[in-house]
Amino acid sequence: MAVGRRDGRAGQDVLRRAGEASVLILISLAGGPKHGYALIQDIKELAGIELGPGTLYGALDRLERLGLIEPLPAEDRRHPYRITAPGAAALRVHLDAVERVSAAGRLRLQLGGI
């Protein structure tokens, strides 16, 4: 079940319920293709979150099924992944949505004088 413009879900935040790990993986892959270990290291630097390897592979499989990432030819025993065009579009939509919520939250804090 791949996400794309064909199925009429373009513009919808498909990552809303995908989980934090999936979003962090997409953000990491937006900087270039990476394999599992490189992803864990990059996400640790980027967000200060250490993804467990079981969580990582679960999220990679889910994102691949959705067509948001794709595997590249294996290097030795490692399988690098890269973000696809629908993946980049989905990440953009999700980050826009997060930004809107974040801005609203900041405004309410400001107005409430908290």
Next chain:
Amino acid sequence: MDESRAARLVQAVLRCYPARWRRRHGHEAAELAALLIRDGTPAGSIAWSYLAGAAREWLTPRPGRRLSAVACALLAAACLLGVSGGLLASAGPARAASTSQARPRAHGRPGSPGPAPAPGRPQVIIRVAGHGRSR
């Protein structure tokens, strides 16, 4: 835990994944675990993460896997939990068991197997496919 024992633990946990997953990620997952252990991540936390991942992998419905297989896995897990709960309950204090045996029935009619309905309360009988039971 030394590296060889940690590697054996991870290998054992990786065997919990479905064969399809192991064919695809097995070697890479073992190598990733070795790298993380070398970086100082505790082997136990890596094993736990893979174990949780394996459980999710079995329980997530896939296009190629029938929903009944998932239901069977859930049922088996529930049965295991029930058996464990039953064993725990049976290992409770013996005093509680003897007290409940000595206590007479409060509302039981002589000769009747179960409690009688409260006075003034209508007895409802539900019949499903020829079987009747009292409420």
